[in-house]
Amino acid sequence: MDYLGSMYIDNELDLEEKVRFIEKIHSEQDFYQQTVDLLVQEKQVRTIPEKFMIPVETRVRFDLKKWLGKVFHPLVYAGAGFAFATLVLFALRPVSTSQLAAVNRFVIYEPAASRVELTGTFNGWQRVAMHQIGTTGYWELNVQLSSGEYRFAYILDGSRRIADPTQPTRENDDFGGENSILKVDKQA
Amino acid sequence: MEKYDVFYTRSKDGLFAYLLRMTGDYHLSCDLVQESFSRYLQRYSDIGERSRSLLYTIARNAAMDTFRKVKVDQLNPDGYADQNNNPEQQLDDRQSYDRVMAAIQQLSVIDRELISLLSGADLTYAEIGRILGISETNVKVKVHRARLRLKEILSNGGT
Numbered sequence: 001m002d003y004l005g006s007m008y009i010d011n012e013l014d015l016e017e018k019v020r021f022i023e024k025i026h027s028e029q030d031f032y033q034q035t036v037d038l039l040v041q042e043k044q045v046r047t048i049p050e051k052f053m054i055p056v057e058t059r060v061r062f063d064l065k066k067w068l069g070k071v072f073h074p075l076v077y078a079g080a081g082f083a084f085a086t087l088v089l090f091a092l093r094p095v096s097t098s099q100l101a102a103v104n105r106f107v108i109y110e111p112a113a114s115r116v117e118l119t120g121t122f123n124g125w126q127r128v129a130m131h132q133i134g135t136t137g138y139w140e141l142n143v144q145l146s147s148g149e150y151r152f153a154y155i156l157d158g159s160r161r162i163a164d165p166t167q168p169t170r171e172n173d174d175f176g177g178e179n180s181i182l183k184v185d186k187q188a
Numbered sequence: 189m190e191k192y193d194v195f196y197t198r199s200k201d202g203l204f205a206y207l208l209r210m211t212g213d214y215h216l217s218c219d220l221v222q223e224s225f226s227r228y229l230q231r232y233s234d235i236g237e238r239s240r241s242l243l244y245t246i247a248r249n250a251a252m253d254t255f256r257k258v259k260v261d262q263l264n265p266d267g268y269a270d271q272n273n274n275p276e277q278q279l280d281d282r283q284s285y286d287r288v289m290a291a292i293q294q295l296s297v298i299d300r301e302l303i304s305l306l307s308g309a310d311l312t313y314a315e316i317g318r319i320l321g322i323s324e325t326n327v328k329v330k331v332h333r334a335r336l337r338l339k340e341i342l343s344n345g346g347t
Contacts, residue, residue, distance in 0.1 A: 003332035010306060010331070012313050038335050041342065044288045046307050048205065 005035040009042050102184060104145045106130065106152075108164065111137025113156045118143070120152025120179075127155060151179040195238040196225060202240075202308025203247055209304035210251055212293050223250050240311065241318040248301075248319065291341040299334035306331065 004021045007013050013021055025032050106118055108130070116139040117127040123143075130139040151171070155161050163170045164180040173179050200221055207217040224247035232242060292300055298320075305316050313327040322330070 003328045006332040006335055007313075007328060009335075010313065012328070034336075037339060041335065041339055042306075044284055045209070045292070045303060045338070046205070046309060047285065048208065049282055049285050 002031070002034075005031065005038055008035065009039060102145060102147075103142050104182070104184060105140060105142050106154075106164075107138055107140045108154050108166075109138050110154075110156055113139070115157050117155040117158070118152065119155060119161075120182075121150045122152070130154075145182075145184045147184050150182045150184070152182060153177065153179050192229070192238075199240055199243055199310070200225075202310030203243065205308035205310075206244065206304045207247060207251060209289070209292050209307050210248075210300060211254070212289055216254060220247060220250050220254070223247075241315045244305065244311065244315075244319045287342070291338055294341050295334065295337060298330065299337055302327070302331050302334045303338060 004013070004017060004024060007017065008021055025035065108116060110116055116130045116132075118130055118141050119125050119127045122145055128141060128143075130141040132139055151173075153161050153163055153173075161177050163178040167180040167182065169181040169183075170178045171181060203224060204217055204221050207220045208214065211217055211220070224243060227246050227250065228243050232239075292303055295303065301320065302316070305311055305319065311319075313324050313331070316331075317324045317327045320327070
């Protein structure tokens with residue numbers, strides 16, 4: 001019954017087994033030590049450093065067309081098609097479910113900022129909040145972009161507007177600031 | 189029936205944790221998560237209950253398909269290295285993670301499978317039994333042995 005330790009770790013003990021487990025922990029030093037060791041080990045096994053977690057685009061993206069195709073009955077295909085077309089029409093929003101060419105990952109290191117937004121020609125200069133990556137000081141946002149040339153900038157704490165420090169191509173805007181220029185090549 | 193988006197949200201992290209331990213490859217695991225949900229929807233979206241065991245079985249088969257196409261030693265354990273991040277801050281985490289991942293890859297397939305399935309803290313022994321086609325009692329015994337073997341590998345410095 002050594003495996004009581006693993007059952008404990010995996011929340012598989014019924015009441016009777018819990019009694020046996022407690023008694024065994026109390027009376028057998030080796031079993032106690034092994035259980036502690038396995039608990040610590042399991043903690044390590046289950047920890048994924050934040051950087052290696054499932055990425056944002058994988059968290060939110062799934063194949064809407066397949067999903068619609070399977071879930072909706074033929075009679076409501078027209079409705080589904082209309083809904084999908086509406087989605088595409090509003091696809092200027094980032095991380096939308098349009099058939100755009102590629103996902104572009106915008107990343108900026110701004111540990112001092114409490115809020116970072118992205119704005120650019122790809123969405124008519126609307127501000128879109130970026131996501132903080134843990135406590136690393138990095139902010140990120142995935143935006144689906146078709147091929148073309150875009151202007152964009154970051155807005156720190158709602159007011160300070162800056163170009164992407166890592167992007168060499170820039171141009172002055174009409175308000176004394178700078179915008180970065182991003183070229184997206186068409187993907188095969 | 190549980191809505192698909194709820195099922196997806198509840199299951200994706202555990203499934204990813206499993207695939208990451210099984211394959212040791214970050215990008216492949218991301219792809220396999222997508223592939224598994226996609227296959228689940230294509231073939232089983234109309235069955236009554238959302239089944240995690242079924243989802244994991246599909247993911248397992250998808251992973252096995254990949255293993256057949258690509259040798260395990262050609263997989264890319266550093267596939268996450270191109271992520272934009274600050275490596276210094278994550279050094280400790282990264283070292284511990286690398287050590288444990290390397291140890292898991294040294295286990296036999298069945299041991300690795302059990303450790304990986306439990307790493308998402310999502311599945312019961314009964315569900316794991318269904319996925320692997322063994323009895324629940326057998327899962328109990330094998331899980332514990334797998335953990336002891338992993339402990340042995342780790343205490344030998346992962347060699």
